[in-house]
Amino acid sequence: MSKLLDTAHALRLDAHLDRVNHNALHLQRVLSTLKGIGPQGTFLGSRKLGPDSPEYSWLAEVSRLLALAGIASKTGGGPGLMEAPHKGCADAGRIDRAVAVCADFFNGEEDLNPYVAKGGHVFNMPDFNSRHDGLFFGSMFHGVLWGRLGTMHELYDLLNRLKHGLLSGAPVYFIERDGYWSQKKDFHTQSLSDELGPRISPADYETTKIINITETTPENFVRMLLVDIGF
Numbered sequence: 001m002s003k004l005l006d007t008a009h010a011l012r013l014d015a016h017l018d019r020v021n022h023n024a025l026h027l028q029r030v031l032s033t034l035k036g037i038g039p040q041g042t043f044l045g046s047r048k049l050g051p052d053s054p055e056y057s058w059l060a061e062v063s064r065l066l067a068l069a070g071i072a073s074k075t076g077g078g079p080g081l082m083e084a085p086h087k088g089c090a091d092a093g094r095i096d097r098a099v100a101v102c103a104d105f106f107n108g109e110e111d112l113n114p115y116v117a118k119g120g121h122v123f124n125m126p127d128f129n130s131r132h133d134g135l136f137f138g139s140m141f142h143g144v145l146w147g148r149l150g151t152m153h154e155l156y157d158l159l160n161r162l163k164h165g166l167l168s169g170a171p172v173y174f175i176e177r178d179g180y181w182s183q184k185k186d187f188h189t190q191s192l193s194d195e196l197g198p199r200i201s202p203a204d205y206e207t208t209k210i211i212n213i214t215e216t217t218p219e220n221f222v223r224m225l226l227v228d229i230g231f
């Protein structure tokens with residue numbers, strides 16, 4: 001019985017190692033291609049807010065202005081707030097500035113948005129780690145909008161990588177209205193007790209800014225962003 005278990009265990013590890021090697025080679029090709037695209041930034045957000053939402057319209061205009069400046073917008077490639085930046089690139093006549101880093105492992109759960117599908121760059125990633133590598137590596141900034149579990153997963157991985165120097169330093173913008181991120185930040189950084197302290201250290205938010213779309217126009221945000229990244 002022991003030999004059978006040992007053999008089964010070894011076979012499972014071999015299969016896992018094969019996947020690791022395959023995914024690593026795929027990621028290497030993706031990152032090499034992303035390098036050739038030029039300056040780029042990442043936007044994270046939910047598929048749930050569509051063209052009728054103020055976030056969508058605001059973000060599309062931001063990305064249009066960035067595309068005119070030659071800066072590409074990376075998203076997860078789906079609808080909603082992943083689509084808005086790619087619409088902005090299309091509106092600028094620069095669909096080549098639209099980049100989708102897709103979750104191929106969801107087996108078709110995420111539909112590719114129609115803008116990036118018409119001439120943008122599409123990368124199908126086989127797992128969460130390589131997808132986050134594709135989304136984050138090389139980005140000069142990161143914009144985080146309204147989102148649920150998937151967006152929160154991306155956000156915490158992003159902040160953790162920045163904290164530990166696993167990514168080059170880049171500003172993070174929490175883009176909100178009605179206190180969406182402000183209230184979360186206050187909740188996270190409020191001290192629970194002298195023993196426990198805050199849920200998240202305030203120091204982990206030092207490289208972040210909160211942008212209220214009802215108070216900041218797309219033009220003013222882009223001007224600020226370009227100064228922040230030294231572009």
